[in-house]
Amino acid sequence: MKAGVEPLLNDGFAGEATKRSLGYLQKQREKGKNIVGIYCGYAPLELIRAANAAPAVLCAFANKTIEAAETVLPANLCPLIKSSYGFIKTDTCPFFAISEAVIAETTCDGKKKMFELISGIKPMHVMDLPQLPDQKEALENWTAMIKKLKGFLETTFNRKIEDADVEKEIQATNEKNRLMNKIFDFAALTPTPVTWLEFYDLTYLGQAATTQDMLPILKETIAKLEKRVAEGIYHGEKDSPRVLVTGCPVGGDATKVFKIIEEAGGVIVVLDSCTGMKPYSGMIAENTPDPYRALSRRYLDLPCSCMTPNSRRLDELDKMIERFKPDVVVDVVLHACHSYNIESHKIKEHITGMHKMPFLKIETDYSQSDVGQIRTRVEALFEMLPQK
Amino acid sequence: MKAGVEPLLNDGFAGEATKRSLGYLQKQREKGKNIVGIYCGYAPLELIRAANAAPAVLCAFANKTIEAAETVLPANLCPLIKSSYGFIKTDTCPFFAISEAVIAETTCDGKKKMFELISGIKPMHVMDLPQLPDQKEALENWTAMIKKLKGFLETTFNRKIEDADVEKEIQATNEKNRLMNKIFDFAALTPTPVTWLEFYDLTYLGQAATTQDMLPILKETIAKLEKRVAEGIYHGEKDSPRVLVTGCPVGGDATKVFKIIEEAGGVIVVLDSCTGMKPYSGMIAENTPDPYRALSRRYLDLPCSCMTPNSRRLDELDKMIERFKPDVVVDVVLHACHSYNIESHKIKEHITGMHKMPFLKIETDYSQSDVGQIRTRVEALFEMLPQK
Numbered sequence: 001m002k003a004g005v006e007p008l009l010n011d012g013f014a015g016e017a018t019k020r021s022l023g024y025l026q027k028q029r030e031k032g033k034n035i036v037g038i039y040c041g042y043a044p045l046e047l048i049r050a051a052n053a054a055p056a057v058l059c060a061f062a063n064k065t066i067e068a069a070e071t072v073l074p075a076n077l078c079p080l081i082k083s084s085y086g087f088i089k090t091d092t093c094p095f096f097a098i099s100e101a102v103i104a105e106t107t108c109d110g111k112k113k114m115f116e117l118i119s120g121i122k123p124m125h126v127m128d129l130p131q132l133p134d135q136k137e138a139l140e141n142w143t144a145m146i147k148k149l150k151g152f153l154e155t156t157f158n159r160k161i162e163d164a165d166v167e168k169e170i171q172a173t174n175e176k177n178r179l180m181n182k183i184f185d186f187a188a189l190t191p192t193p194v195t196w197l198e199f200y201d202l203t204y205l206g207q208a209a210t211t212q213d214m215l216p217i218l219k220e221t222i223a224k225l226e227k228r229v230a231e232g233i234y235h236g237e238k239d240s241p242r243v244l245v246t247g248c249p250v251g252g253d254a255t256k257v258f259k260i261i262e263e264a265g266g267v268i269v270v271l272d273s274c275t276g277m278k279p280y281s282g283m284i285a286e287n288t289p290d291p292y293r294a295l296s297r298r299y300l301d302l303p304c305s306c307m308t309p310n311s312r313r314l315d316e317l318d319k320m321i322e323r324f325k326p327d328v329v330v331d332v333v334l335h336a337c338h339s340y341n342i343e344s345h346k347i348k349e350h351i352t353g354m355h356k357m358p359f360l361k362i363e364t365d366y367s368q369s370d371v372g373q374i375r376t377r378v379e380a381l382f383e384m385l386p387q388k
Numbered sequence: 389m390k391a392g393v394e395p396l397l398n399d400g401f402a403g404e405a406t407k408r409s410l411g412y413l414q415k416q417r418e419k420g421k422n423i424v425g426i427y428c429g430y431a432p433l434e435l436i437r438a439a440n441a442a443p444a445v446l447c448a449f450a451n452k453t454i455e456a457a458e459t460v461l462p463a464n465l466c467p468l469i470k471s472s473y474g475f476i477k478t479d480t481c482p483f484f485a486i487s488e489a490v491i492a493e494t495t496c497d498g499k500k501k502m503f504e505l506i507s508g509i510k511p512m513h514v515m516d517l518p519q520l521p522d523q524k525e526a527l528e529n530w531t532a533m534i535k536k537l538k539g540f541l542e543t544t545f546n547r548k549i550e551d552a553d554v555e556k557e558i559q560a561t562n563e564k565n566r567l568m569n570k571i572f573d574f575a576a577l578t579p580t581p582v583t584w585l586e587f588y589d590l591t592y593l594g595q596a597a598t599t600q601d602m603l604p605i606l607k608e609t610i611a612k613l614e615k616r617v618a619e620g621i622y623h624g625e626k627d628s629p630r631v632l633v634t635g636c637p638v639g640g641d642a643t644k645v646f647k648i649i650e651e652a653g654g655v656i657v658v659l660d661s662c663t664g665m666k667p668y669s670g671m672i673a674e675n676t677p678d679p680y681r682a683l684s685r686r687y688l689d690l691p692c693s694c695m696t697p698n699s700r701r702l703d704e705l706d707k708m709i710e711r712f713k714p715d716v717v718v719d720v721v722l723h724a725c726h727s728y729n730i731e732s733h734k735i736k737e738h739i740t741g742m743h744k745m746p747f748l749k750i751e752t753d754y755s756q757s758d759v760g761q762i763r764t765r766v767e768a769l770f771e772m773l774p775q776k
Contacts, residue, residue: 072733073730073733074726074729074730074751076464076723076724076729077726077729077730106519106520106696108497108726109496109497109694109726109727109730110726110730112519112696112727113693113696113726113727113730113731114730115696116696116697116730116734117730117733119697126520126696128518128519128520128523128525128526130516131494131500131516132494132514132516135516137516137529137532137533137536138516141525141529144525145525148525305501306497308494308500308501308503308504308514309504309507335464336464336724336726338462338465338496338497338498338501338724338726339497339500339501341462341464341465342461342462342465342497342498342501342502342504342505343501343504345460345461345505346504363462
């Protein structure tokens with residue numbers, strides 16, 4: 001954002017999403033809440049909260065722990081998985097340190113097998129994730145897995161989870177998501193009054209924090225954004241290329257890609273990933289006979305490339321393109337993430353074919369070694385865009 | 389095998405397992421059987437056979453189709469998946485050509501996403517494979533998937549599959565496996581009277597061929613092996629290092645590893661993979677109230693690295709080490725196969741720790757570029773073995 005403009009989250013942690021989350025979770029712990037570590041967007045947050053626990057997104061985004069990880073894991077593996085494991089191996093993830101249990105899922109080969117190597121340190125529960133979300137069995141099976149997780153949380157924390165509390169959390173998530181989407185609507189404006197870093201600050205905190213704690217922050221954010229719009233404050237230039245970023249979760253050292261896009265003159269108007277809009281994009285059915293089944297449907301609808309076919313991702317991209325009016329789509333694929341890497345072919349065909357829009361796939365890791373090459377490619381992409 | 393010794397399968401196809409299988413399947417087709425293409429050991433063969441169809445293992449083992457595959461798939465992907473896709477893209481897999489339907493499974497990220505790219509050419513059915521084989525839900529869910537496959541086969545071939553026929557096929561598989569294991573027992577002898585190529589010829593044909601067709605071949609093979617033993621004919625030298633090969637499926641161009649092991653003076657006494665003993669190692673429960681559930685249990689017990697935790701693999705290795713008395717264990721990991729690659733760490737710890745046995749992990753692809761390097765490592769491994 002331009003100099004002199006007050007950050008949306010003006011709490012001393014602007015641009016430091018993980019530090020803010022850690023502070024928040026430490027306070028929750030002091031208040032007597034249990035902390036549950038999570039590695040993935042398929043972990044049903046509402047169930048964790050209904051267990052009077054707070055979800056902690058575990059460390060996964062730093063290059064510095066990869067060297068330690070590679071003493072055990074193959075080098076040719078997704079940096080997110082290597083980094084996650086390296087944090088555990090070097091005992092340097094403060095979120096893991098305060099977690100009393102860990103939830104894992106069979107989302108991808110690398111994570112699934114890495115989890116085996118860190119099981120036994122803390123109570124860990126692995127959820128068997130169905131991969132064909134359109135099959136009726138998937139809904140049944142994932143519902144059963146969510147109920148199994150309920151049992152694990154109840155046993156681990158010696159506390160019964162009430163269906164009514166799950167329902168309450170479902171409604172709370174929906175309330176949070178509605179407000180989050182109001183903020184996303186500001187990002188959709190031309191020019192956009194919000195930066196990717198402010199966006200990221202919010203989506204990151206929103207994972208850890210309850211709706212109750214988020215409400216004042218979100219309302220203040222909306223008020224600030226209204227003020228920015230009224231005062232004509234916007235990010236970038238009026239004719240900056242608008243970028244939709246899709247693909248793998250991106251945080252920490254991988255945000256180099258976002259920085260390069262901005263430095264090259266682009267404005268990121270939407271982050272479609274688990275570290276962006278994805279956790280907030282859908283609503284969970286309320287007041288159903290079985291709240292676990294409602295959770296199951298919502299989480300199965302997450303358009304992750306681990307699903308086959310992942311047609312929901314194309315549908316979501318269509319909606320995002322209409323809503324955020326990007327000029328280009330950038331697909332960020334973490335090195336050796338087979339599912340996003342292979343799916344990128346379909347995404348490219350969809351974006352360049354149906355939407356007639358420029359598409360750039362960036363395969364990267366957490367090192368700085370490819371910064372120059374990525375910059376050249378992003379600059380070339382922006383140069384070939386038609387004048388606005 | 390030494391010069392002058394009659395091959396076990398003396399049908400003009402010795403050492404050419406795929407050609408023999410193709411000939412067999414073409415004859416089956418002429419007899420009116422349907423052909424069903426499979427890519428993986430989780431495809432329940434008994435159900436395919438009960439549908440009056442024959443399973444065809446689809447092409448996946450040639451380097452020559454990888455270049456074509458890489459125009460769509462990432463280069464950094466398992467060669468088996470790239471080769472499989474390349475065969476379809478270049479329309480050069482004769483097994484696919486004669487298949488009227490294809491069965492796929494969500495075994496790994498790469499295959500799962502590759503299948504999306506070849507769906508629609510032939511009727512394809514994707515089975516959602518549970519990944520936590522010890523959970524009671526896994527048995528239920530995989531049983532449901534097997535019954536769903538039954539529905540697919542019935543619809544595709546417009547033919548009802550009778551439970552009694554499934555039961556008959558279960559018993560037939562058990563009969564085949566018992567005889568196969570008699571042959572494996574010969575491989576367990578010191579010195580061993582059978583080569584890996586003869587072994588491979590048999591295990592490959594046994595996938596396509598019915599028990600009825602295999603019986604005379606297996607009985608003749610056993611008679612030949614008894615004769616070899618009686619006449620003191622054996623493979624390699626009496627003190628050749630005995631090698632247990634574990635890991636990824638290996639065929640075609642990847643058998644370079646087997647050739648190098650033999651050229652370096654080793655004798656492969658057991659191939660523990662889907663192209664080796666794995667499909668024949670277990671028995672299916674007979675005369676149960678639900679034959680689909682019996683199949684489910686058996687197939688879920690396959691110790692593939694896609695399972696978590698895959699403790700069955702360690703159990704099977706223990707049994708194989710006792711039975712085949714290897715001097716070394718070689719773990720063959722295909723490039724970018726994350727699950728076998730990560731699991732290799734556990735296997736190494738188990739082999740070198742519990743069994744105090746030398747262990748070599750070979751990560752390779754289908755090219756010839758690493759032949760020299762693999763040879764050096766295998767030779768070094770054999771040199772460090774204690775004198776017998």
